[in-house]
Amino acid sequence: MARLVRLVRRYFILGSGLHLVACGGGDSTEPPPPVTVTITPASATVNAGETQSFTATVTHATNPAVTWSATGGTITGAGATITFAAPLEGGPYQVTARSVADPARSATATVTVRAIAVTVSPAAVTIGAGGTQEFTATVSNSTSASVTWSATGGTIAGTGTTITYTAPATGGSYTVRAASTVDPSKSGSASATVTPVAVVVAPASRAAFRGEPVSVSATVTGAAVTGVNWTASCGTIAGAGTTVTWTAPQSPGNCTVTARSVLDPAVASVSMMTVRPAFLVTSLGDANDGVCSWTHCSLREALTAANADPGTDTISLVVPAPVGAAVANTIVLTTSLPAITTPVHIVGPGADVLAIDADATAGSPRRIFEFDGAFAGSLAGLTLTGG
Secondary structure, eight states: OHHHHHHHHHHHHHHHHHHHHHHHHTTOOOOOOOOEEEEESSEEEEEBTOEEEEEEEEESOSOOOEEEEESSSEEEOOSSEEEEEOOSSOEEEEEEEEESSOTTOEEEEEEEEEOOEEEEESSEEEEEBTOEEEEEEEEESBSOOOEEEEESSSEEEOOSSEEEEEOOSSOEEEEEEEEESSOTTOEEEEEEEEEOOEEEEESSEEEEOTTOEEEEEEEEESBSOOOEEEEESSSEEEOOTTEEEEEOOSSOEEEEEEEEESSOTTOEEEEEEEEOSEEEEOOSSOOOOSOOOSSOOOHHHHHHHHHHOOSOEEEEEOOOOOOSSSOOEEEEOSSOOOOBOSOEEEEOSOTTTEEEEOOOBTTBOOOSOOBOTTSOEEEESOEEEOO
16 A cells, blocks of 8 residues: 555656646747848839839738838839839949838849930931931930930921931031930930032133123032122123123223122132223124124224223224135225224234225225324234225
């Protein structure tokens, strides 16, 4: 009996000890897992100025709230999902979500921002002064394709991605630029080489008789506008355009005929005209209407005009080429020619080409030429008869 009591007591003590061990195990429970934060998407590539949504997920926290930050750009919104607006400068940026429950816990997404680029085509052109050229701008990696245009010389017509450029009047190198409206610091350019304007007149020089009409032409190169304006220091100009008629004045001397570019008036060319101190006889008749003009001038009219000019003059007689061996042309006088009272040289085409017939009679003698003794003069290239 005593032995049985001892065994019962032993098992009770052991049981009590096991009970105590079981109670000690409840005090060593595993700690809760740490807070974790994830962002989706983990990475993104966007154009400058574009937006991208990001969502943060917080686990193992009773408070799922996060705070957002970025190394560039801007963040709109709050909560688990926000909108990130990319900056205008290209490059890599980080968007971070940080747990409110445990600020030591965060997640970061990488955003690659493509930089805005602007190209202008054609990239280089050569055009004449005042000429036009179309340019087109292409904008990449931007939220807008619009641009603003500028040029260092000339003018721009139109808006949008394609414009018309008009070159200035002065030759040289110019730049046409297109800048992004989203980021004006991003631009592209084209070079425009403008050829200088040049004007050349023909003839460059000419000797003309009094009243003689001379055709003068101007050639304009290096310009889209080929028009010219004409002026003359003496004489008159008839017509317009690149070819005009200049008529020599009645007074001998030097005249200039100038063609000036309409596009660039600073560019001009000059023809030097020398008006001979000569009257040109073009008629075999003996009429005298008081005017020795280019279209009609008799010997009598030429002598009258020469007498009215105090300087030394020349009278040139122009007739058709000789026919055969005989004198082909004859001026028959109806009355005596006026006495020559100023220095004059009378030059014919040749003694076998032109004769002057006084048409005198025995009862009515007539001199062909009478020179005042105080004045010098000469005769050449004529046959004188009938005096």
